[in-house]
Amino acid sequence: MKKQFKNMKLKALACSFALGTLVHTGMASADINIKFHHDLPEDSAQHLAAERFRDMVAERSGGEISVEIFPNNTLGDDVEVTQQLQLGAVEAAIIPTAKLSGFVPAMQIVDLPFLFPSPDVAHTVLDGQAGDDLLATVEQVGLKGVTFWESGFKQFTCDQPVNGPEDFAGQKVRVMQSPIIMEQFKAMGANPVPIAFGETYNALQQRIVDCQENPLVSITQMKFYEVQSDVVISNHAYLAYAFLFSQSWFDSLSPENQALLTDAARETTAFQREETARRETGYIATIEASGTNVSTLDDAQLAAFRESTASVHDEFANEIGADLMAEFQQAIADTE
Numbered sequence: 001m002k003k004q005f006k007n008m009k010l011k012a013l014a015c016s017f018a019l020g021t022l023v024h025t026g027m028a029s030a031d032i033n034i035k036f037h038h039d040l041p042e043d044s045a046q047h048l049a050a051e052r053f054r055d056m057v058a059e060r061s062g063g064e065i066s067v068e069i070f071p072n073n074t075l076g077d078d079v080e081v082t083q084q085l086q087l088g089a090v091e092a093a094i095i096p097t098a099k100l101s102g103f104v105p106a107m108q109i110v111d112l113p114f115l116f117p118s119p120d121v122a123h124t125v126l127d128g129q130a131g132d133d134l135l136a137t138v139e140q141v142g143l144k145g146v147t148f149w150e151s152g153f154k155q156f157t158c159d160q161p162v163n164g165p166e167d168f169a170g171q172k173v174r175v176m177q178s179p180i181i182m183e184q185f186k187a188m189g190a191n192p193v194p195i196a197f198g199e200t201y202n203a204l205q206q207r208i209v210d211c212q213e214n215p216l217v218s219i220t221q222m223k224f225y226e227v228q229s230d231v232v233i234s235n236h237a238y239l240a241y242a243f244l245f246s247q248s249w250f251d252s253l254s255p256e257n258q259a260l261l262t263d264a265a266r267e268t269t270a271f272q273r274e275e276t277a278r279r280e281t282g283y284i285a286t287i288e289a290s291g292t293n294v295s296t297l298d299d300a301q302l303a304a305f306r307e308s309t310a311s312v313h314d315e316f317a318n319e320i321g322a323d324l325m326a327e328f329q330q331a332i333a334d335t336e
Helices: 002-025 045-060 078-087 105-111 119-126 129-141 179-186 197-205 216-221 247-251 255-289 299-315 322-334
Strands: 032-037 065-070 092-096 143-158 172-175 191-194 211-215 230-233 238-246 293-296
Touching: 032 045, 045 065, 045 143, 045 255, 065 255, 078 092, 078 143, 078 238, 105 129, 105 179, 105 238, 105 322, 119 129, 119 143, 119 238, 119 255, 119 322, 129 143, 129 238, 129 322, 143 216, 143 247, 143 255, 172 179, 172 197, 179 191, 179 299, 211 216, 216 255, 238 247, 238 255, 255 293
Parallel strands: 032 065, 032 092, 172 191, 172 211, 230 293
Antiparallel strands: 092 238, 143 211, 143 230, 143 238
């Protein structure tokens, strides 16, 4: 009997300790719990910024709101998670704009080749009225857009040197499931092959595809350079992430908490972009150290790529929306 009583006391102490731990970490005291998705590993600017967002929200809400981060597609790929956002099964996520094209065609405007001439122009436009108007388009499909994070400008990687668009002729290129991106490579004579981000390394290694495009952070973090002979600095397109909340879930919050979350997301944006830019020099060094060739397209080569893909802008103008296209073009022109 004494032994049984002793065991009961030990169990009670264990429960008390566990409860105390939960309270100490803020898990038990949180009234609102947010699952936050992103598609990159923990050693990425996205994850670091997500942690900053989490900590900011916890501090400003006095522990009322907790954020649990799910990196590296833990909850599913970007399209699957977008569907979960619509249902309210996931509360927050950063989703590449190209992955949203099947939900809101207007969102793919950001993925047009050679749309933004520099990071500063991209940031100015996306943080201004044009960006706000673009984010507003996702509300029609049950999403709440609040800001844009980024992976930066995309670069080419191939199993051969790339000096001009003619070098893509006949090449199989891994792309995101995005009509604009697929059309971009078709315009250069390539064969685009949609493959999930997490399966890209194996597809390159097994020669299912010959080339792919991604920002340096993805090329390095996912080690695509290990299975490609050439990385080409082209800055040919920009990869933005829309910071999204589930609209139905967001609408259930008090106005104060809505403002708290929106402000925290937007205030973390500059840090996320700065961290992305800061890391890029190190990414190039890592790729070069592996023995993979790194080259940079010159102005004449870039002009050839720009000319070969110019038709994509016209082809998707109606799908994106003439008014939105004009607004973005004017906003870009106003930065000059």
